[in-house]
Every structure is written in C-alpha cells, then in structure tokens.
Amino acid sequence: MAAGKFITIEGTEGVGKSTNLAFVHDWLTARGIDVLVTREPGGTPLAEQLRELLLATREEPVAHNAELLMVFAARAQHLEQVVKPALAQGRWVLCDRFTDATYAYQGGGRGLDKTVISELEQLVQGALRPDLTLVLDIEPELGLQRAAARAELDRFEREDIAFFNRVRQAYRERAEANPAHYAQVDAGQPLSDVQSDIEACLKRLLSKPF
Numbered sequence: 001m002a003a004g005k006f007i008t009i010e011g012t013e014g015v016g017k018s019t020n021l022a023f024v025h026d027w028l029t030a031r032g033i034d035v036l037v038t039r040e041p042g043g044t045p046l047a048e049q050l051r052e053l054l055l056a057t058r059e060e061p062v063a064h065n066a067e068l069l070m071v072f073a074a075r076a077q078h079l080e081q082v083v084k085p086a087l088a089q090g091r092w093v094l095c096d097r098f099t100d101a102t103y104a105y106q107g108g109g110r111g112l113d114k115t116v117i118s119e120l121e122q123l124v125q126g127a128l129r130p131d132l133t134l135v136l137d138i139e140p141e142l143g144l145q146r147a148a149a150r151a152e153l154d155r156f157e158r159e160d161i162a163f164f165n166r167v168r169q170a171y172r173e174r175a176e177a178n179p180a181h182y183a184q185v186d187a188g189q190p191l192s193d194v195q196s197d198i199e200a201c202l203k204r205l206l207s208k209p210f
C-alpha cells in the first residue's frame with residue numbers, strides 16, 4: 001500500500017489555521033482521500049498533557065531549552081502513536097503545526113540555535129518530513145487582533161509584537177528556502193481568496209505528487 005501524504009499548516013497567532021485546516025480536510029475528503037486531522041503540540045493523551053504544560057501561564061519562567069524539549073517530547077509521542085501508523089496505513093495526515101513551528105517559535109522567537117533544533121528533528125523524526133507545508137502569512141498585528149477576539153491569552157500569545165515578527169520572518173525564510181515543499185499563502189486576504197490559493201496548492205500536490 002502506498003504511504004499517505006503528510007500536510008502541515010503553519011503561521012503566527014490568529015492566522016486562520018483552524019479555519020483552513022477544516023477547509024483542507026473537506027476538500028481532500030470530497031476527493032475520496034482518507035484524512036486524519038491532528039495537531040501539535042498534542043494529538044495523543046500524553047502529548048496533550050505536555051501541550052497544557054507548555055501553554056499554561058505561570059509565575060516560574062520557563063527555560064527556553066525546557067520549552068524546546070517539551071515540544072520535541074510531545075512530537076516524539078505523537079509521531080510514534082499517531083502520525084507514522086496512519087501514514088503507513090495509506091492515510092493522509094493533516095497536522096495543525098509541526099516542526100516548522102519549532103524553528104519559528106523556539107528558533108526565531110526565542111533565538112535558540114537552529115543547529116540544535118535540527119539535531120533534535122533528526123533524532124525524533126529520522127527522515128520524516130511533511131510533503132507539503134502551507135505557511136499562512138499575515139501581519140502579526142492583524143492575526144493578534146483576530147486571536148484576541150477569542151479566549152484568554154496563553155503563554156505565547158502574551159509575547160510582544162517583536163517576538164511575532166521574528167516568528168513570521170523564520171517561517172518566511174523556511175518557505176522561501178524550500179519552495180518544492182512549502183507554499184506561502186497571504187492570509188490577510190478575505191477567506192474566500194485564502195481558500196482559492198490553498199486549493200491551487202492542493203491541486204498541485206495531487207497532480208504532481210512529490
């Protein structure tokens with residue numbers, strides 16, 4: 001059986017990942033593709049507990065390396081329990097955030113060494129990389145306005161705008177360095193235009209699998 005495809009969706013706060021994840025799921029399902037939807041950090045009971053620890057606001061400052069290792073601990077569990085078995089069964093996996101978020105938030109945002117992130121990526125993932133990463137791009141101010149309309153802010157959402165500008169820049173650099181596997185979408189557009197652009201990316205993926 002052919003292995004399934006692995007698609008990830010990325011971007012800064014309030015960029016519309018959840019909204020467009022549902023769109024991608026419905027678009028693929030309508031074409032007869034069996035899609036598993038999941039998220040990071042999270043996707044298994046243990047990884048969801050690590051997510052709670054990671055996002056909770058707390059008085060104790062969180063060491064940047066502790067944050068990095070929690071993200072990869074959750075990822076290791078998620079990959080073994082959920083992602084790899086699904087791909088091996090021929091299912092497609094659609095994941096809300098993945099390792100690009102680590103390069104963007106812990107690398108760009110926190111300033112951690114990308115070589116260390118790359119070493120952990122190799123340890124935890126081996127050769128596994130997404131087939132397609134959709135990077136939804138938006139002015140961080142606009143995304144935060146959208147996000148602020150919702151629930152209480154988590155530990156990341158309390159960061160300042162300079163942090164989110166660094167995160168955005170890191171995403172853009174990764175997408176521009178590897179256009180065969182990344183697509184950047186202007187998420188500041190009206191939703192129907194964002195989804196037309198995403199649809200074009202999905203058609204390319206289906207017509208010319210990489």
Ligand code: Z5A
Nearest residue numbers: 013014015016017018019040041097101102105146156191
């Ligand atoms: N994190 C990390 O540091 N390192 C890692 O390796 C990983 C994660 C994997 C949790 O992520 C945190 O984990 C994250 C980084 C860190 N930082 N934070 N916070 P998350 O994905 O759960 O958190 P989030 O970015 O805040 O996601 P979200 O809350 O689900 O937002 P979203 O999915 O991007 O947005 P949305 O809910 O789809 O849309 C927001 C609103 O905008 C909503 O009302 C929509 O109806 C509206 N919307 C969407 N698109 C449009 C357009 N085009 N026009 C107008 N309005 C729109």
